[in-house]
Amino acid sequence: xxxxxxxxxxxxxxxxxxxxxxxxxxxxxxxxxxxxxxxxxxxxxxxxxxxxxxxxxxxxxxxxxxxxxxxxxxxxxxxxxxxxxxxxxxxxxxxxxxxxxxxxxxxxxxxxxxxxxxxxxxxxxxxxxxxxxxxxxxxxxxxxxxxxxxxxxxxxxxxxxxxxxxxxxxxxxxxxxxxxxxxxxxxxxxxxxxxxxxxxxxxxxxxxxxxxxxxxxxxxxxxxxxxxxxxxxxxxxxxxxxxxxxxxxxxxxxxxxxxxxxxxxxxxxxxxxxxxxx
DNA sequence: AACGGACCCAACCGCGCAATA
DNA sequence: ATATTGCGCGGTTGGGTCCGT
Numbered sequence: 654x655x656x657x658x659x660x661x662x663x664x665x666x667x668x669x670x671x672x673x674x675x676x677x678x679x680x681x682x683x684x685x686x687x688x689x690x691x692x693x694x695x696x697x698x699x700x701x702x703x704x705x706x707x708x709x710x711x712x713x714x715x716x717x718x719x720x721x722x723x724x725x726x727x728x729x730x731x732x733x734x735x736x737x738x739x740x741x742x743x744x745x746x747x748x749x750x751x752x753x754x755x756x757x758x759x760x761x762x763x764x765x766x767x768x769x770x771x772x773x774x775x776x777x778x779x780x781x782x783x784x785x786x787x788x789x790x791x792x793x794x795x796x797x798x799x800x801x802x803x804x805x806x807x808x809x810x811x812x813x814x815x816x817x818x819x820x821x822x823x824x825x826x827x828x829x830x831x832x833x834x835x836x837x838x839x840x841x842x843x844x845x846x847x848x849x850x851x852x853x854x855x856x857x858x859x860x861x862x863x864x865x866x867x868x869x870x871x872x873x874x875x876x877x878x879x880x881x882x883x884x885x886x887x888x889x890x891x892x893x894x895x896x897x898x899x900x901x902x903x904x905x906x907x908x909x910x911x912x913x914x915x916x917x918x919x920x921x922x923x924x925x926x927x928x929x930x931x
Numbered sequence: 932a933a934c935g936g937a938c939c940c941a942a943c944c945g946c947g948c949a950a951t952a
Numbered sequence: 953a954t955a956t957t958g959c960g961c962g963g964t965t966g967g968g969t970c971c972g973t
Contacts, residue, residue: 669941669967691958707959708942743961758962759940 666700670709674699678706679714687715712755719751723760731757732765 670678681697687710690703699706712718723731727749734745742754742761749757 667943689958702943703958704944704960705942711960712941740962754961755941762963763939 664700665702665705667705670701670713674701675709675714678709682710682714687711708755712753715753717751718753718756720756723752723764727752728765731761732769735761735765 677697677699678693681693685696687707690707692703693699693706694701694703701709730749731745734748738744740758740761742758746752746754746757
């Protein structure tokens, strides 16, 4: 049995969306809520396939989407999450609720990959700068220069991440220790594929901005429910119904002032040249 | 001003998974 | 158990814009 086309290819319009089409789509979703995409082109008369409608909504028209420049915090989040999760952009995007997976994917492919490559090349020439990044975190930093998806899916490297994380955590009595203990009890997330990087590096991406973004996610999701957004409903339910995923717990537990300092180091406040960032 | 290459990003394509008949 | 269908995801592409020459 061959897979049937998602929609009738004849008469389907392709290419950029016009403002008129956007208005039609938005007004329909306002009335009916997102979902049941197959019926959207039928009921609206849009000469677009259902996938195109869904993509346009989720990547562009959906309320609460933040566009434009990525902040250093967001960059850090993406880099670290990518090193942990690989190219699972949807999973990464779930931690950056104002960004779409497509946006993150594009930003990674156009900006961050180059930055990491540049950083990798530079650190080969300037080991001392590399030391800055790897102090007590040697288990994770090299991932920046590797094929991340393969790396993240490697059980060997996952165990290395865990090991490094536990080692650094065991000497701490801060709230991080709580997270470590939790991690010890629940060291398998999603089949064991999610493992945090050594916390020193990871906390560099944590800040109150990130926490506020999580708070934003909740508020926006709640408002989404008000507007009939089923995805938003799911998000709220996930917030209201513990347990949080390990990473979410970790994000919440790890918000310390040190995070800001580490971030500033990574973001250009260090002794290395600007080109060494990432 | 004109041209060409580099860059960026919105949109498309194909596949996998889950739900359902 | 199997076929069908719809949705979501990640990879890729096409075209517009930017920038250097």
